Amino acid sequence: MPKIGVFVCWCGSNIAGTVDVEAVSEAMKTVPGVVFSTNYQYMCSAAGQKMIADAIHEYHLDGIVVASCSPRMHENTFRKTAQAAGLNPYMVEIANIREQCSWIHKDKEEGTRKAIVLAKAAVAKLLHNQPLQAGTSAVTKRCLVIGGGIAGIQTALDVANAGYEVDIVEQRPTIGGRMAQLDKTFPTLDCSACILTPKMVEAAQNEKIRIISYAKVEKVEGFVGNFRATIRKKARFIDENKCTGCSLCMQKCPSKKGRDEFNMEMNNRPAIYIPFAQAIPNVAVIDPEQCIKLKSGKCGLCEKVCSAGAINYQQKDELLEREYGAIVVATGFRPMDPSPLNELGYAENKDVITSLELERLMNAAGPTKGTLLRPSDLKHPREIVFIQCVGSRCDENTNRGKPYCSKICCMYTAKHAMLIRDKYPDTNVHVFYIDVRTPGKNFDEFYRRAVEQYGVDYIKGMVGKVAREGDKLMVRGSDLINNRQVEIAADLVVLATAIEPDPSARSIGTMLTASMDTNDFFTEAHAKLRPVESPTAGIFLSGVAQGPKDVPETVAQASAAASKVIGLLAKDHLVTNPCVALSDELLCNGCSQCEKVCPYGAITYENREVRGPGVREVRRVARVNPAVCQGCGACTVTCPSGAMDLKGFTNQQIMAEVDAICL
Amino acid sequence: MIYSYYPGCTLKDRARQLDLYARASAAALGLELKELTQWQCCGAVYPAASDDIASRLSAVRALMNTEEKKLVTMCSACHHVLKRTNFDWKQDATFRTRATNYLQPEVPYDGSVEVVHFLELLRDEIGFDELKKKVVNPLTGRKIGAFYGCLLLRPSKVLSFDDPENPTIMENFIRALGAEPVSYPYRNECCGAYVAMEDQKSAQTQVERALNSAVAAGCEELITACPLCMYNLVENATVHRLPVKYFTELLAEALGVKEA
Numbered sequence: 001m002p003k004i005g006v007f008v009c010w011c012g013s014n015i016a017g018t019v020d021v022e023a024v025s026e027a028m029k030t031v032p033g034v035v036f037s038t039n040y041q042y043m044c045s046a047a048g049q050k051m052i053a054d055a056i057h058e059y060h061l062d063g064i065v066v067a068s069c070s071p072r073m074h075e076n077t078f079r080k081t082a083q084a085a086g087l088n089p090y091m092v093e094i095a096n097i098r099e100q101c102s103w104i105h106k107d108k109e110e111g112t113r114k115a116i117v118l119a120k121a122a123v124a125k126l127l128h129n130q131p132l133q134a135g136t137s138a139v140t141k142r143c144l145v146i147g148g149g150i151a152g153i154q155t156a157l158d159v160a161n162a163g164y165e166v167d168i169v170e171q172r173p174t175i176g177g178r179m180a181q182l183d184k185t186f187p188t189l190d191c192s193a194c195i196l197t198p199k200m201v202e203a204a205q206n207e208k209i210r211i212i213s214y215a216k217v218e219k220v221e222g223f224v225g226n227f228r229a230t231i232r233k234k235a236r237f238i239d240e241n242k243c244t245g246c247s248l249c250m251q252k253c254p255s256k257k258g259r260d261e262f263n264m265e266m267n268n269r270p271a272i273y274i275p276f277a278q279a280i281p282n283v284a285v286i287d288p289e290q291c292i293k294l295k296s297g298k299c300g301l302c303e304k305v306c307s308a309g310a311i312n313y314q315q316k317d318e319l320l321e322r323e324y325g326a327i328v329v330a331t332g333f334r335p336m337d338p339s340p341l342n343e344l345g346y347a348e349n350k351d352v353i354t355s356l357e358l359e360r361l362m363n364a365a366g367p368t369k370g371t372l373l374r375p376s377d378l379k380h381p382r383e384i385v386f387i388q389c390v391g392s393r394c395d396e397n398t399n400r401g402k403p404y405c406s407k408i409c410c411m412y413t414a415k416h417a418m419l420i421r422d423k424y425p426d427t428n429v430h431v432f433y434i435d436v437r438t439p440g441k442n443f444d445e446f447y448r449r450a451v452e453q454y455g456v457d458y459i460k461g462m463v464g465k466v467a468r469e470g471d472k473l474m475v476r477g478s479d480l481i482n483n484r485q486v487e488i489a490a491d492l493v494v495l496a497t498a499i500e501p502d503p504s505a506r507s508i509g510t511m512l513t514a515s516m517d518t519n520d521f522f523t524e525a526h527a528k529l530r531p532v533e534s535p536t537a538g539i540f541l542s543g544v545a546q547g548p549k550d551v552p553e554t555v556a557q558a559s560a561a562a563s564k565v566i567g568l569l570a571k572d573h574l575v576t577n578p579c580v581a582l583s584d585e586l587l588c589n590g591c592s593q594c595e596k597v598c599p600y601g602a603i604t605y606e607n608r609e610v611r612g613p614g615v616r617e618v619r620r621v622a623r624v625n626p627a628v629c630q631g632c633g634a635c636t637v638t639c640p641s642g643a644m645d646l647k648g649f650t651n652q653q654i655m656a657e658v659d660a661i662c663l
Numbered sequence: 664m665i666y667s668y669y670p671g672c673t674l675k676d677r678a679r680q681l682d683l684y685a686r687a688s689a690a691a692l693g694l695e696l697k698e699l700t701q702w703q704c705c706g707a708v709y710p711a712a713s714d715d716i717a718s719r720l721s722a723v724r725a726l727m728n729t730e731e732k733k734l735v736t737m738c739s740a741c742h743h744v745l746k747r748t749n750f751d752w753k754q755d756a757t758f759r760t761r762a763t764n765y766l767q768p769e770v771p772y773d774g775s776v777e778v779v780h781f782l783e784l785l786r787d788e789i790g791f792d793e794l795k796k797k798v799v800n801p802l803t804g805r806k807i808g809a810f811y812g813c814l815l816l817r818p819s820k821v822l823s824f825d826d827p828e829n830p831t832i833m834e835n836f837i838r839a840l841g842a843e844p845v846s847y848p849y850r851n852e853c854c855g856a857y858v859a860m861e862d863q864k865s866a867q868t869q870v871e872r873a874l875n876s877a878v879a880a881g882c883e884e885l886i887t888a889c890p891l892c893m894y895n896l897v898e899n900a901t902v903h904r905l906p907v908k909y910f911t912e913l914l915a916e917a918l919g920v921k922e923a
Contacts, residue, residue: 468848469875469876
C-alpha cells in the first residue's frame with residue numbers, strides 16, 4: 001500500500017476558526033495508507049512547505065494530501081513542493097476544507113466532521129493516483145486581435161513593437177472604432193481624431209501588423225499557443241491594392257440613400273463610400289444593398305470614373321485560414337437603443353438624440369459640419385436638456401435597461417455641456433442626473449468647471465416625460481433637491497444612453513469558449529488579480545469588451561493585455577496538462593458520441609487493430625490527441641461503454657472519493 | 664360565453680351610460696355579462712394605498728362571490744382596486760390570512776378569479792379584427808383621442824394592461840370602430856381627480872395640459888373608461904374644451920345599439 005502523508009492547514013483562523021484542525025489531523029492517522037499526519041498554521045508558507053518536504057523524505061511518502069484552501073489557490077504551490085522533494089507532482093491531492101467547509105459553516109463540530117470526510121475522500125482518491133508526466137506543445141508566434149478600435153489598435157501596436165506578428169480583424173470597412181466618432185475627449189478636450197488617427201496610421205505602417213478589415217472571425221479551433229482561425233473577408237467589390245482612396249467614385253455615385261453609419265445614420269451616403277476621410281485602409285467599399293449595378297446590373301458609373309481600375313463587381317467573400325498563439329478580444333461597445341423607453345420619446349422626436357449622435361453633430365466632419373443644429377429643422381437649439389443614466393443602473397426586473405453604471409456618461413455629458421456653453425453662450429444647458437460620478441484623474445475638477453465656470457444647470461432627479469408641444473420638447477422631471485416638479489421647454493434633448501457590448505461579442509465568446517457575464521461582457525480569469533485574461537487559456541481581454549471604460553483606461557488595459565500576450569508568445573514551448581482523456585480501445589464501441597461533445601476537436605476516429613484477451617481485429621475506435629485535449633471530461637461522462645477515462649480524474653478515483661464520503 | 668360582471672357604484676348613478684352602453688354592446692357581441700348577485704363599493708383606490716385590511720374587504724368579497732372564471736369590470740377605478748386586491752391575494756400570505764380571518768367565509772377564496780377590463784375582453788376574446796366586422800355604423804372621419812388616465816396602466820406590473828408609457832389598446836379600439844385614433848403625449852397622465860376637491864387649481868392644470876396636448880394633436884373628441892377622468896375633463900376644463908364620452912357609448916354607437 002502506498003505511504004501517504006496528510007497536512008492540515010489552519011489558514012490562520014480562516015480554517016481553524018470553524019474546524020478543529022488538531023482533531024482532523026488526529027483522525028487522519030487512523031485512515032489506511034496514512035503514515036504521517038500533522039497540522040500547521042500556514043501550510044503555504046516557506047516553513048509549511050519545508051515541513052511537507054521533510055516528511056516526504058523522512059517517511060518515504062508516495063503521495064500527500066493537503067487539507068487547505070481551494071486547489072485553484074495553492075495546488076500548484078504544493079505540486080512544486082512535492083516535485084522539489086522528489087515526488088511526482090500529480091501524487092498531490094488537495095482537500096478543500098476552506099471554501100467548501102470552514103467558510104460556509106458556523107458550527108465547529110459540524111465543520112470538523114465535514115473536514116475529516118473531505119480529507120478521507122482525498123486520501124481515497126490518492127490511493128488510486130498514478131504518476132503523470134506533462135508534455136510540451138509549440139507556440140505559434142502570432143497574435144489575433146478581434147476588433148480594430150482604440151483597444152485593438154493599442155494591443156496590436158504593443159505586441160508588434162515587441163517583435164511579434166499581429167492580425168487585426170475588424171468587422172467594419174475601417175479601423176478606428178467608436179473613438180473615431182468622438183469629437184473631443186475628456187478631461188483635456190483634445191480632438192479625438194487628432195490623437196487617434198496617428199495611431200491608426202502607425203498600425204497600418206507597422207510591418208508586423210496586418211489589418212484585415214470588413215471581415216469577421218468565423219471559426220476558431222485549437223488551444224493556447226496553437227489556435228487556427230477561419231476569417232471571412234467580406235467582398236467590398238474593390239481591389240484594395242488598386243484603390244487610391246481618391247473618393248471620385250463617391251462623388252459620381254447616383255445612389256445616395258445609404259445611411260451613413262459613421263454619422264450615426266443622421267445623413268445619407270453614396271452606395272460606394274469611404275466611411276471617413278482618415279479611414280484605414282483608405283479604400284472604398286460598395287454597399288450591395290444600395291448599389292444599382294449590383295442590384296439591377298445597370299449603372300457602373302464608379303467603374304467608369306475609377307482611373308485605378310479598382311472596382312470589381314464580381315468580387316466574392318474570401319476565406320483566410322491563419323494560425324495564432326494568442327487571441328485578444330477587443331470587440332468594444334455600442335450605445336443602447338433608447339427607443340423602448342417610451343417616456344423619453346426618442347423614436348417619435350427627431351430632436352431627442354443620443355450623446356453619440358451629438359458627438360457627430362458637433363464634429364466638423366459631421367452632418368452639420370460642426371455647427372450645432374437640431375435635426376428636425378436645422379435651427380440653433382437655445383435650450384438643451386441632457387438626461388443621464390438612460391438605460392443604465394436599471395432594476396434588472398423591469399427590462400428597461402442595464403443594471404450596471406456605464407461609467408463614461410457623467411464625464412462626456414459634462415464635456416458636451418461645457419463645449420456647448422463655451423461655443424454658444426446664449427444657450428441654456430440643463431442636466432438631469434441621479435448621481436454625478438467623476439472618480440478619475442482631473443475628472444471632478446472638470447465637472448466642477450462645467451457647473452461653476454460654465455453655469456451648466458445640474459438638476460438632481462429623473463425625467464418622467466418628454467413630449468412635443470409645437471416646436472418645443474416639454475421635459476418634465478423632478479428636482480429632488482428643491483423638492484418640486486420642473487418643466488423645461490427644450491429645443492433639443494440629449495440622452496446619455498447606456499453602453500452595451502457590441503452584438504458580435506456573444507458569438508465570439510461562444511466560439512472561443514470564453515466566459516461572459518449576464519450582460520455579455522467578457523469575464524476575467526480573476527476579477528482583481530488577472531483582469532486582462534479570460535479563464536480560457538490563450539484568450540486575452542482588451543477594452544470595453546470586458547466592461548465599461550473610458551479611453552485612458554481602455555488604452556491601459558489594452559497595453560496590459562499586450563504584455564500578457566507577449567509573455568505567452570515569448571515562450572517556445574508550453575507545458576501541457578497531463579490530465580487528459582484516454583480511450584480504452586477494447587471497450588470503445590465506435591459510437592462517435594465523444595467526438596460530438598468534444599469542444600476542442602481533440603477526438604478523432606480511426607480504424608486500428610485492437611488486441612486483447614480473445615480479441616484481435618481491426619475496429620473503428622476513438623483516439624484522443626493529448627496535445628489538444630484540455631481535460632474537461634465531457635467525453636468521459638458521455639461515453640456509453642465506459643471506454644473513455646480522464647487521467648488524474650479516473651472513474652475509479654472519483655468513485656473512491658464518493659465511497660469515502662458516502663459509505 | 665358567460666362572464667361575471669362587477670359594475671361598481673358610480674355606474675349605477677353618475678356613470679350610468681358607461682354601464683348601459685356596455686350591456687347593450689355586450690349583448691350585440693354575444694357576450695353575457697352576469698352581474699354579481701351581491702356586491703359593494705370597491706373602495707375606490709384609497710384602500711390600495713394603505714395597509715388597512717378592512718377597507719379592502721369589499722373587493723375580496725366581490726372576488727369571492729364571482730361564479731365565473733373571469734370577472735369583468737368597466738370602471739377604471741374598480742378595475743384598479745379589484746385587480747390589485749386579487750394580485751395581493753396571490754402574492755401576500757399575510758394579507759390573505761388576515762382578510763380570511765376577518766371575513767370568516769364558508770369556503771375560502773382560492774385566488775382563481777381573473778379580473779378583466781371590458782377593453783381587454785374586446786381585444787383578447789373578441790379581437791379587434793372581429794369587432795371591426797361587427798360594426799354597422801363605422802365612425803368614419805371622426806378624430807378621436809383616448810384618455811387613459813393613470814388607473815388602468817399603473818402599477819404596470821400588476822395591471823399588465825398595456826405599455827404604461829405608450830399604450831395602444833384604446834387607439835386600436837377606436838380604429839376598429841372605423842374612426843381615426845389620434846395619439847397625443849399626455850393621454851396617460853393623471854387627470855388630477857384625486858386632488859380636485861382640495862386643490863382644484865392643480866386638477867385644472869393637469870386637465871388643461873391634457874386637453875391642450877389633445878387639441879394640438881388634432882383630437883376632436885375624447886373617450887375614457889374612467890368616471891373620475893370623465894368628471895374632471897369636463898368640469899375642470901379651463902382654456903381648451905373637448906367633448907368626452909365613455910368608450911362604451913362609442914362602441915354602442917358603432918354597433919348600432921345606442922338607441923336601443
